[in-house]
Amino acid sequence: MRVVLDTNILVSALIAATGYPAAIYTAWECDRFMLLTCAEHLAEVGATLRKPRIAALIEPYRAGRLINQIKKLAVNIVNLPQVRRSADPDDDFLLALAEAGAANYLVTGN
Secondary structure (H helix, E strand, C coil): CEEEECHHHHHHHHHCCCCHHHHHHHHHHCCCCEEEECHHHHHHHHHHHHCHHHHCCCCHHHHHHHHHHHHHHCEECCCCCCCCCCCCHHHHHHHHHHHHCCCCEEECCC
């Protein structure tokens, strides 16, 4: 199964050890699905983890570990198509990633 996880799911999993985001994150760590990523996704996750109010909630080593796990374990998709379908244009890359990576699911907290 191929899955795109929105940044809010990944960050929420680091903030709270229980709940759906944490369960999804654990499933990924246990190889229950393949995570799809791209340059834009990694950049957004990294930028979000550096925001002061988020950084105050997550220990730096956990934030760094997440980025390293994504780089090492996720399937990196390049050459995303141009997509303009999201109500939030900043999320269009997620739809493009899901399309280009033939994702079975796109999971977001929005």
